Amino acid sequence: MKTDSEYPERIALIILSTIFFIGAVLLHLKHLRTCHDVTIVRNGIKQEFTLKEVERILTEKRKVPVNTAAAEEFTAIAGIGEKTAEKIVEYRSLHGPFLSPDDLLNVRGIGPSKLEKIRPFLKIE
Secondary structure (H helix, E strand, C coil): CCCHHHCHHHHHHHHHHHHHHHHHHHHHHHHHHHCCCEEEEECCEEEEECHHHHHHHHHHHHCEECCCCCHHHHCCCCCCCHHHHHHHHHHHHHHCCCCCHHHHHHCCCCCHHHHHHHHHHEECC
């Protein structure tokens, strides 16, 4: 019985198959990396964004304007219920606009840990 070393075509086939497999994996990885880009066309202008850029833009658009938002807008933020949202609006109407997100610590029901959780979703205009 012959060993593998006596069948050079078998060894060549194994080597070629391995090279083909590695090439296919690399091509697939390249495709995965490029297909996650987002292209937006506005007014005939094409813009490309990475997923991180899209996430940053959406987070910025989602932010609630603390000094003009109604109670319903605050309830869209996880961790802010109806009662807390009403307290924010009431505090704002009694004491004037918030100068920074830290001023929300003066609202009953909002402590340091809750403020840190909701801070990314707030904007002071």
